[in-house]
Amino acid sequence: MSIITNDRIKCDKAISVLKYVLDPEIGLNVIDLGLIYHINFDETNGNKIYILMTLTVPYCPMSESITSDIKSVLENTFTNSTVIVELTFDPPWSSEFISKEGNYFLNQ
């Protein structure tokens, strides 16, 4: 699933660090799991990064850990930025969102 963004270069940098954020139960990162829908950058309003993402299930017990981890790695990479994480279930997560690498990992 491709991530929608308003800045492709910064988005690629964000994706590279978000690959270190794992779902602790599954052991797969949030990018390959297809949890991230949008990564948008707003430099005009105090350097904000908006993340629109989903979870594998609503009220996933690991939700707080995953969202905190995302916020932390992005704020470490994009210093002086504020990260705003928003959760959505529209569309709900589906296993079709898992990348080829993710499927390979899960099939091992």
Place this chain on the structure above:
Amino acid sequence: MLIEGNTNFLVKKTTYKVVLPFYMYAALSFLTATIFLFFFSSSFVQHYFHPHILAITHIMALGWGTMIILGASHQLVPVFIEGKLYSIKLAYFSFVLAAVGIPLLVYGFYSYNMGWPAKWGGRIIFLAIFSYLVNLSVSFIKSRKVNVHACFILTAACWLFITITFGLVLVYNHSISILSLKSLEYIPLHAHTGIIGWFLLLIIGVGSRLIPMFLISKYTNTTLLWIIYAMINGSLLTFIIFFWYSIEIVFYIIPVLSILSSLILFAYYCYCSFKQRVRKQLDEQMKVSLLSVIMMLLPLILLLALIWMMILDTFDSQLFLAYGFIIFFGWITAIIFGMTFKTLPFIVWLKVYHMLVGRVRPPSPRVLFNGNVYNVMGIFYLTGFALFIIGLFMKSIYFLKPGSLFLIVAALLYNWNVIKVLLHKPVLS
């Protein structure tokens, strides 16, 4: 760390402080039950209404099965109702009361003293379960989200409350004539409201949500789950009516076949989840959990044999004992073995690494327990279980003793792993 934006879908976790004591208490209860099994093996070649057997049954049903389910359900309720647990204080209250009441009741059975130990034990457990039911009901009402899994859990809690209340009536019936018959005559009713209404309904409700979640399965079938829900409750109500009005034994086949059908449907649900799973590799805990689904069918086959024997007017006490043993030491224990190490490491992981997430790379929750010890525990458990069953059918102490010894080792290894998880200290890299 605050997350801005839409956080409506963030789970409102129940504090680990209230959940972990339930797990520890259950683990110690299981060890106690296996030790009792070893020392009182000879009771298992006598009538099933034996004080030692009643004591072991109640340690298993209340101290082991119910306590761990209460702990896990306090943790999982927010996931199921998509809201938060109403009261942490009530959860603590339930734990303290149950923790005090269970040993008293067990002592009452052990010494066959239906006076103050059994009465006070029963009263205190009644209050514990009443608190749990109130906590759960208010949580559900406040969440205003109706889903099939939540209905399974709430209905199961209502059946538990009915079972406990009726159990207390049976204790009183020993000294005051409340019911028309002796308490012994009502044991099938008391046992099956607990086994079918509480354990079966709850395990199916929780399992139908967790099994696809852990397998990352694409399969969903809410209609099938509602059918299973209706069949189980319908069968139990039919059984209660038949029992109360002393309907001929042959008609009992109707609710038993209905339960059997619902179990086959649930096994089919699990099979479909398994077939459509994205995660191909299964860990040992999931294998044990799926094995317990098959183990659900064993007691029902025995129950059909029991009904058949009663129709023929023959009675085999060993078959009754094997039936109860397979339920508590087979099916319920297997599912607890599987699910403890799918849930407990995550609860402890969140406790230990919650404040460190994002700053350090925490280890995977599955490394919090020792996988090798878990596998050895599984071998001891299955061997002990098989030996004890053989001993029951052969009425042989030479199989019962070694069988219970294997089960003690399995219980010790289980406790070792639980303590290892509970005492986990942060490993940072």
